[in-house]
Amino acid sequence: MSNLNLTLKIWRQRNANDSGKLVTYKVNNISTHASFLEMLDILNEDLVKKGEDPVAFAHDCREGICGSCGCYINGRAHGPEGGTATCQLHMRKFKDGDTITVEPWRAKAFPVIKDLVVDRSALDRILQKGGYVSVNTGAAPDANEILVPKPVADEAFTGAACIGCGACVAACPNASAMLFTAAKISQLALLPQGKPERYRRVEDMIAQMEDEGFGNCTNVGACSLECPKQIGQNHIARLNREYILAKTFNPPKSNEVEVI
């Protein structure tokens, strides 16, 4: 395959207070085997050499698992390929002469720090409100005393696989964090370990999600479509069920009972 000459339109914004704008750059002779971020590396090396400010973008593991990276590429979260984080997108998905528009995640709850880097700490604050099982180190029973049917463990895994990249929020027209929040609630609601705290968890995490300024879920489904880990809408359904149960039966917080 021949190499690519491309036009990039990249969002440049010095900091949260700057208004920001798209700036056009040319990159030439990009191998189709290079990753999208390697293409940006090449651009940045060039910019630094020319004495210009390189483009800030978040990245770390570059193998689709740390969840650091993420930008809007040609109007899609993580770019044109489904089930892929930005770092796993390769240039063979583009054609010679293409113009590629690159923007940061856009959501009120994700203020821009610089260029393509946004502040996603709101997601962590949701998890800190109950995205855990209260078990101190050393207090656990033998692992095989907790039986988990394989289909349940597998389904819990699909929620647990969330890498916290924020693509779901960016893809949502309401900038809702419903899929992110649901992934954790669903994982722990499915597993016996998570059941004792399930009602408190769902109420507290949703309250935090709302406080952070994320929008409401209107069942658009763009989140699942753009999720690099392909986390499904079934988790949102499970979150809703957990929430309704918690609210309907209003179980006492200190002595939660298995309702269903």
Add this chain to the structure above:
Amino acid sequence: MLDAKIPNGNLQDKWKNHSFNVKLVNPANKRKLDVIVVGTGLAGASAAASLAELGYNVHAFCFHDSARRAHSVAAQGGINAAKNYKNEADSVYRLFYDTIKGGDFRAREGNVYRLAEVSVKIIDQSVAQGVPFAREYGGLLDNRSFGGAQVSRTFYARGQTGQQLLYGAVSALNRQVDAGKVKLYTRHEMLDLVVIDGVARGIVTRDLVSGEIKSHAAHAVILATGGYGNVFYLSTNAKGSNTTAIWRAHKKGAYFANPCFTQIHPTCIPASGEYQSKLTLMSESLRNDGRVWVPKKVGDKRNPLDIPEEERDYFLERKYPSFGNLVPRDIAARNIKEVCDEGRGVGPTGQASYLDFAESIARLGEDQVSARYGNLFEMYEKITGENPYKTPMRIYPAVHYTMGGLWVDYNLQTTIPGLYAAGEANFSDHGANRLGASALMQGLADGYFVLPVTIGDYLSTLGFAKVDGNHPAFKQAEDEVKARINQLINIKGTKTPDELHRALGKIMWDKVGMARTADGLKQAIAEMKQLKEEFWKDLKVSGTGEELNEQLEKAGRTADFIELGILMAEDALHRNESCGGHFRLEYQTEEGEARRDDENFMYVAAWEYQGENQAEKLNKENLVFESVKPSQRSYK
């Protein structure tokens, strides 16, 4: 001679007795004590959470935007534990034995036995947190086998075991953040250690967004900042993984142990071009069902599917019939390099071997293979554009893990009192080679179960007065950090940090990589010294220190990597033997296996910093083997 403070008594009783003998801190007094934990990977997150649960005030730092992104997240294959759920005669002793042997008799018996002992509790803890490990239909935990062992003791969560274990540890950490017992500082990079009267008292950090330089005081400091594989530029580590925290601590007096012990992982996706920014690992678990081969003929460029069985060389199965494709990593990596050096490598660069699943797919069906390795196959296809269900994977070794690290005693304390190192940042448990699925085990063992016991012993001796953050040593350390940042920015030369880092990586890979020689190492040292000069003369960093500036971050890390690279080469040069991941061409058996020299090198080499551009001083900790008799490793 260094004293590792290994408790007396039988191997089996050491940790039990030690746990009983340590001094305790009264629960009411724990809240008067501050502990800094740097790094939020498996070791850091588990330590921070567990110490906070005990009642200490924990200050946790990471350079990522979220604790969950630490590079432990990328570990694929699994975690070992001596549960013997498979009725295969596994035991704590067998896991201990396999780990000591896998480490080529360069690890401490006492530490490794403890590791094997607490391994079972790690699985219990993680399951209780809701980590969704693979299960059997009856609801029990599933296991698989891994390199260097003949039992199935590896617990896993598809190919994302590190991710799931990390999220478990981070969930425990988050719980303590919510409880107010952990103050978490994200986007903060540690740039120096504060030592007062020979004792660790705090750290200096840079806020990566605002650029603010600040010091933080505490009664003890734990470094859980991971390994230094990125000294090779290309490795399976994340781009941000770096040596700065442990290297700064080293320059402040912490000895650096066995820096040359580097693990080259045999199964990574080969590099495709100059722009290559990192290498991606294909989990060792793939060797359970994948067969490693190259053509028998030199220069055979046929499509692999057109090469008949009898013209293929399944060289690991041929040379090591009892372990086959599951030989330890160092042996597999070296053999792959060898066949490529013979001109039998495959793919466009000739620097690769096949990892072939055709037979497993025929035996198990594509569905079963996909259930085991689906995400890895997908990852491979995304990166290479090739479908491994149809055509064999191409793999080549890449730097993956560093067994060396800060020297620690049995308590995980470095040579600076009050400074501890955990996980990959220390050198303690893997000897000269780490077995697969043992890194996760060690990180969590250190954080959940070892440090909470041992650090109390130290803290109980300090009294409960707050550490005075106004001591001039803090201001001085801050000023030094600021001066260095200014220096980096003001060189205004022509070479970017990545260019210089790549140059370092090339020297390291060519001469301090899989096969080392005295001549090559000497050349490498000279070249790296020259590179260091060039760095400080010709570096170009864009932007300022008062903003998010990745170029500046990279520059500081590269400067430290260059100095570490020199020490690694010095260590490799002084160790006139081959062992585990350290292979000196001059020291091999007639069959091409590593030839250890137990008479002269059965020790830990712990290097002591002597000042800028001075040769470091070698200190030794003799290794004593009471339970296992060192022998030449054989996996035939």
